[in-house]
Amino acid sequence: MRIDIITILPDMLTGFFEESIMARAQKKGLAEIHLHNLRDYTLDKWKRVDDYPYGGFAGMVMQCEPIDRCISALKAERDYDEVIFTSPDGEKFDQKMANDLSLKGNLIILCGHYKGIDQRVRDHLITKEVSIGDFVLTGGELAAAVMADAIVRLIPGAISDEQSALSDCFQDDLLAAPIYTRPREYKGWKVPDILLSGNEAKIKQWEMDQALSRTKALRPDLLKKKK
């Protein structure tokens, strides 16, 4: 899959996509992430991409032209399944949306900034508006990074053990069971005996019981959704 991210702050994201699983997925040819500096698409000699809003409102608004020119240049090269705009008033991003998007071929993510973007971009160019939570970030770059990370790691082969993406917390609307590694005992803190028993069926049952009780205690809303 290919994700094109349009941003006025590409340097903020470069390092993120050059590390760890994001870097490995790209090296393996599973995902291509391309960052585009919106300022490269403005015709303004000062490289401005925003202007004052009509109506005398406060704040600045991202203009249609550079966004349209950038998206049109990308679309001239290939088809896109979605043109996503990061916005606190968008549809809430969750594991299901990550799953759905990980099955797509090509995505554009436009990072929002300032007070917003000219409504005509939303009306004519954007196919999906996405929020990563009920809080306001200074810009959409972190939201784009969060989304790309959650999407790319779901591509088969992106993480070493495919099973581990399938057994993720949230993958089946349950929180994950607790997990332990060596040593068996540290400062008197012990690993539960059941995990050392070698009894696979009992361990599976324990894992399910733990997942259920943690979900009940910490995220009962997920259980209601499951019903």
Ligand code: ADE
């Ligand atoms: N831009 C600012 N806040 C955001 C949020 N919560 N989600 C997505 N994009 C945003």
